[in-house]
Amino acid sequence: MTELDTSRAPRGLLAAQALVKAAAQLGDLAERHYLELKSTLDLSQKKDKEKIAKFILGAANRMPDVAASVFEGFGVMLIGVAKDEIVGIPPVEMMDISQVVQKYLGANGPRWDIQWVPIENSSNQVLMVLVDPPLAGQGPFPCRASGESLTDGRVYIRADGQTREATSGELDLLLERGKACRKFDMDFSVEVLGQVAAVECDDATTVEDYLATKRESLLDALPKKSPRAESELQSGIADTGSIFWPKVWARNEDIEVNSLFMEPEERTEEQYRAEIDAWEDQVRHSWAGAKARIAASVLSPTIVKVTNHTSVFLYSVELKLDLEGNISGSDWLDLESILTPAALELPTSPRRWGPKRRQPFGLAHDFSRVSQMGNTLALVPSPISYENEGSVHITADIGDLRPRGVFESERDELVLIVTDRLVKSIHGSWEITARDHNEVFTGEIDIETAGVIDITEIARLILGQDIDIDG
Template sequence: MAGLDTSQAPRGVLAAQRLVEAVAEQGDLAERHYLELKSTLNLSTKKDKEKIAKFILGAANRMPETAAAAFEGYAAMLIGVSAGSITGIPPVEMMEIAKVVQQYVGAAGPRWDVVWVPIEGSSNQVLIVIVDPPQNGQAPFPCRSNGESLTSGRIYIRADGETREANADEFDLLVSRGATSPKVDVDFAVELLGDVSPLSLDADRTLEEYITRQRTRLLDALPVEVEEPPVDESPTPLSLADLSRGGRGFANLSSGFRQVSSIVNAMTIPEERTEEAYRASIDSWEERFRAAWVNAVPQIAASRLVPVVVKITNRTMTFFHDVELKLHLEGEVFAYDYVDPKWADTLSDLELPRPPRAWGPRQLDFGISNYAGLQYAQPSISGAYTPPSVSFRNGGSVDLDLDVGELRPLGSYESEDEEFVLVVADASLTSIHGTWQLTARDHNEVFTGEIDVPVASAKDITDAARDVLGLGREVDS
């Protein structure tokens, strides 16, 4: 259909003028479900105003996908145009038209408007009646009053070239249209609050120094063979009195030594390990410690980084229920559970194996160690388990899942604080790109968006790791 542009609705005077000129070239051939032509109508009569109401009802009772094919879903009725002729009609006030039309379409009926197009050299104007696009969620619009060509309660539809009563199948489609949720204009914002950082750790000043110091301490505890100095065996003459006093003193001293020795022996257990087994235990400990250190580093980092909070903002006036968000962050980024610093400052907290006991006899504790901590014992307080608001999965990138719940109009949601941290493996990255998907009850679609998260400067956790390892002060066993 040359010259007829259906890509835009004729809602302004200029667009309406172009439509009038194009339709005049085509005449009735231009009529479709979105366009009806009337060469003339006498709008001083109720009968002709009724024809406008019939077109409005029919256009509003189209299916949304059908209507969307032209005029952005709108429909237009041109009055005062025919093939090769633009005659127009005498202008009439909108109020005079609406008083009659609203009797048939009802106060809650379809929305419509008019555009008057002037005709050069004539007092007449072309009237264009424009009907808003039909929407999912709209029930069928019935006729609200009886007229010469309209019957109250009947459903009229606009088909190609005619406006008529709907048949059974068409009525079923309109009922299903009413049961379909209307498309919601969605505007969400998803943000990550907190630090997303790479890590910096000096292995020589942490892991290697700790292992070296521990190995040195443990190996230095092994006995060293010392060559005894020669003993002077020449006799020294003693008097009988000296022998008598010395004998009594030696007997007393010997008795005391025996008593002390027996007490010490009763409180200690001699070294039972062989030197070979002792050295092997040191090597085994080092191997296990290095393996455990790989998992300990993220925990140290998780206790020093600022936890990340996911913030979701609803910028619409729509109330969303049972909202769930899935956020995918691309690249070498990893999520870890946040760790309170007071629970990440010892080897035991980080499940790092302690070095073996240094070589030598060990003392019996007579079970005292089992009771040493009783004065510090706290009663266990059980409570309902509260699941985290964010769950995550690592795998070369990270996926975050949030069960948001309700999201009020113009409201926002923030995940719980101190739940997780994000660590970037590639220190050269300046930002992390992500995508998100949001779903909600009663909305049969997936809302999507993208997010770019800036990467902060590297976080040096060397000093924190040294504190955990006890470096910089005397290393205890």
């Protein structure tokens, strides 16, 4: 005879199949406070769905110490299993079941789930209902609606072999359960994986070379003035025979341009030089941010990893991680997305001296509208957020964390950059909270830094791509 293994909750298909097989051999003898068998239910009928709700309420109203002794505290109902018979029932969608069942449980009622267990050579399947372990700090779960076998406001408990109304003494115990403080030997580990490092960049051979080369190119566009050019610049008109066209200057040549298609240079040389000077100042001011963007694409992304080492199922888990000192966070960037100065969010250089193409009549287009339309695409919110306030405050919305479960943040979200190259490690502290737990679980973390990463070569590559392209 197959043994009924109650040492672990029957999560997963293999464990569920083993439980179904063992329960079928035992039949009614297998029924206890943690397990109920139903040979069949017609889930198209409300009264049969009501029986599922009754079991869920009863299993959730057990005492935590009693429940914890088997199935890790879970209550289990098998539908489609009887003595020496595994017949199953026709599968239905979870929504069809929960729409009726949840009415009796209420929004703040017990947590539960289902799993369908296939039967060989049959279209039927066994329905397994799993009810979460009862916890200290939870008061009684009353029934929230009336039906054929349930009454609104009544409290039901699961005893050995039956689900029934609670006695006054049992109700007293459940009320005491609600007053109790939950004591858990919680055991978490919080890790920060990835390349946490400082960066350095030689400004003289990157941004200063870029500015010098770009400045030289922009100034080279100014005309070399001759006495004849000075005279014609004063008049702005050149004699071409029977027709007069405005004359526009570019580089060292006199270029006659049809005014229907081109506009003459409207800036003075003094204004043009002032634009170049102002642009250089803006680039230097923006360079620190540009280096941070390069660093965010070069360093390996940070992964926040949280492990629940206990057998407790945790709901709506949130992590707050504070990293102290000389460190800052940045959004991770794909290197291919920043391979131009514009992508580094550096100011655009002044328009090169010379004529500019006239905007054809009737073809004006508001490209800002296109940009705005592109920004209306819905983005999926990230579970990781951070703030830089002298140190880094990271928040991770983990969601549900299963017993011995692991959460890892996405690889393309966050980069941590050390702001002092002499720092060898970063110290931090963390807090974890979870729904239904009044405690705040805390711990500390130390992160070894990966030294100093030189980004000079990549910065030169990026700045060199557009170095001779007109602004």
